[in-house]
Amino acid sequence: MSLEFTASEMMSVTAARALRNDMICFVGIGLPSEAANLARLTHAPDVTLIYESGTLQTRPDVLPLSIGDGELCESALTTVSVPEMFRYWLQGGHVSVGFLGTAQIDRYANLNTTLIGDYRSPAVRLPGGGGAPEIATHAREVFITVKHSRRTFVNAVDFITTVGFGRDGKAREGVPNIGRGPSLVITDLCILKPDPDTRELVVTSLHPNVTREDVIEATGWDIRFATQLERTPAPSAEELEVLRDLKARSDAHHSSQP
Amino acid sequence: MSLEFTASEMMSVTAARALRNDMICFVGIGLPSEAANLARLTHAPDVTLIYESGTLQTRPDVLPLSIGDGELCESALTTVSVPEMFRYWLQGGHVSVGFLGTAQIDRYANLNTTLIGDYRSPAVRLPGGGGAPEIATHAREVFITVKHSRRTFVNAVDFITTVGFGRDGKAREGVPNIGRGPSLVITDLCILKPDPDTRELVVTSLHPNVTREDVIEATGWDIRFATQLERTPAPSAEELEVLRDLKARSDAHHSSQP
Amino acid sequence: MAEFLSLQNAVAKHIHDGDTVAMEGFTHLIPFAAGHEIIRQEKRDLTLIRMTPDLIYDQMIGAGCARKLIFSWGGNPGVGSLHRLRDAVEKGWPNRIEVVEHSHAAMACAYEAGASGLPLAILRGYIGSDLPKVNDQIRFIECPFSGERLAAVPSVRPDVTVIHAQRADRRGNVLVEGIVGVQKEAVLAARRSIVTVEEIVDDLGASVNACVLPAWAITAIALAPGGAKPSYALGYYDRDNAFYKAWDAIARDRQAFLAWLNDNVFTTRADQGAE
């Protein structure tokens, strides 16, 4: 059996598979939200999704365009204020996984969503930190999903908006009350995990039809590969169908004016 | 016209008159609650009453026995959590007057509701501070209502649970973000106000049929009287009728089992 | 994830001698049925935390469950003293208890900080009060921006919190409604939690911003209809103010108290409800 699928679909399906039914997931908007809802609509029907807008245990029928679409509130168990969300639910230690995207990532999984260039006169001003700086330290672990390219996978991020393991891989050592940090990075080419000793990101699985050279070419540092390099299973027919339905539903919803 | 009334009724009516229609009053249980609701049912129908249980703008039909009777919640504009009540509404500066009772009071209007005797082996253990320590400093002013006796009006309180003006009358001087403190003490004998300079409580008005000697006899320090000593107006027929109805209604309500 | 247990099993499994226990409910929804079950199971050396000890802790202290009390207002509301609490503090009966005393504002902030995963709460509090002289847990910090002196207290982080709520759905989500007090904070601040409920329903019927505790934030749920009596449950039954008044005479006398305890707690089973 050979199904047609895009690299983006491969990424979303792989990211979705990382979520388990018993997880409490703090969901970033965009790719993480797509993956989290795909997980909920396939193998993890009871996964708990939380969005920073205050919606607890939400089950949207279409993907939200923003972090606070009405759909999120209407399908939630309850909706709390934003201060309560960050204080009681995130800082309070109830989140098992934070699911983030990023504009830049480096070998120690530090994330930059602030700017390209110099802080005082930026070449490109990006949106900024949002919830990510504290999601990354309070969640018990962090998943990151992002498209793989030299623009994104850089040798050193211009700015650490959100800490992975710091410039030297040691930023979490000896820090009390901090999560274990990024445990999984899912791109459209591969899966990366931090080396247990050095915390440097290592490719552990290549997606179907992707070569080592593809990954090397798309990475801004001298990327390492696990000795036991795996091959990511292709999306199943069901995964693809659910994903495509979800995206079609969502696109139609966001294009129609109210 | 001469109406019969008790000293307790005189106290409640006088305390009620101190509240104005535009005040936001944080109400203590017992005598303050009786006075505040009497005010609401007579000259100040729109006075805003807040109880520390989280009930904002409440209009109980019977006096609550506890600070959190169902009546308070059901007749409130809205009910918030207790942390929100103390943080946003009291500490946030929305309360114009805190209305308190006490077990002991001294010449500088310091209040003791903690204990009689030594802290580590008390002769009498009283209930403690509750909301009063912060009501007394965050409200823009404080009214106190308490029965007048040597047991209550003491030369020096055994313990300052809630500050009036401190042991020397100067405790509020130079303290940022603090209310102006007790501005009025209403007893069953008289009205007292702090001297504008020394902050010592001074009798400014005697209730009907009360003599200076009655007050001196009931006060544990060398009590001063204002040079322009007034005579408190007796309760009106309407005030007495509303108060007696309210108390009868409340007593009947609290004696019947649910 | 919330586990449905009998009240007897919930208390046996999650409350141990020596634990720090918070049983909250601000006048409303006080978990009396759970308190009585703790007395029946003869739990000992508990550190009891509660803003207003109320009759529930008066009973537990009188029954010998407590070695320490952290509180902010210890009276019988609208009636007078808590005589069992006073007897323990003043005369050491049935055992001496240590008292750590705060204001309501500080306790409320300490619960809020506990729920927020913080080690301390900051408030503008205790100005001019003698309480910091007798409670070494009250410190002061200087604001690095304004220079203002502010009070700091340690957050409340109980081993176990017990609350009573109106209802749970079959998945274990819980609705608390009316005077919600510090119940949400107390549950979120604790390592474990037991929630007793009036009933278990298919649908909570909660409005969009209601106070709902998700099943994954609760350890155990026990059905206990009437479990807040003589306190009350909005929408279910009223406060038994007559009992609160009657308690004064019962608690004033050790023998009367012991007789009451025997007749109303020890010879009553958990599933018969409180009081």
Place this chain on the structure above:
Amino acid sequence: MAEFLSLQNAVAKHIHDGDTVAMEGFTHLIPFAAGHEIIRQEKRDLTLIRMTPDLIYDQMIGAGCARKLIFSWGGNPGVGSLHRLRDAVEKGWPNRIEVVEHSHAAMACAYEAGASGLPLAILRGYIGSDLPKVNDQIRFIECPFSGERLAAVPSVRPDVTVIHAQRADRRGNVLVEGIVGVQKEAVLAARRSIVTVEEIVDDLGASVNACVLPAWAITAIALAPGGAKPSYALGYYDRDNAFYKAWDAIARDRQAFLAWLNDNVFTTRADQGAE
């Protein structure tokens, strides 16, 4: 005590050049009608505070109202950049603006502290982030109990806060429902407040623990049906996601933006609603 005013009069009376202004609404209930009225009245040198500047501040910044922005996430949600914000930051058009940047957690805590009357907020935050290097308002304190290093930020205390809500009753009490964001905190933290509402009703129809702002905590109320469009008002109308997408092309080009502003803001009256 809340005064009922037209939106035009509310903005004229309570927002002045140079003011620090917070206009909140977390995706939901964004007060666009009020933002457009501020643009029409050509307010200048405002310090704008908002967790997510969104299109409302993109428009106000592009129209030249701002001299400073305090924020924590400045994108067009799900679409991309805020091009007017970027043009101001990157190229100084129409004027250079100062940027003070936080994380959401810190901003949320800073509003909460503002509402609580405190000068600072304490959080476990910014660990390992470069943000404290570029924002001198982020400090660190040591917990006097645990010794833990915690972040401190100044509380948000705006001159004026503007929010949009579903409805007010005729006495001026306001109901906010659904994603309530930091609106309550923003109003309580401010010296003055303007609340625009979809409608004015006899009875709010609020449930017992709903998010209700009493009239005495609000300065002015203005009727502005549709006043959150192209954002949304739960129970009234949906988010115009198509407009959020279309905004990308409009805002990308200075002339297209100015033309849009002229057609949709300057030639529109306040009582015609937003957009």
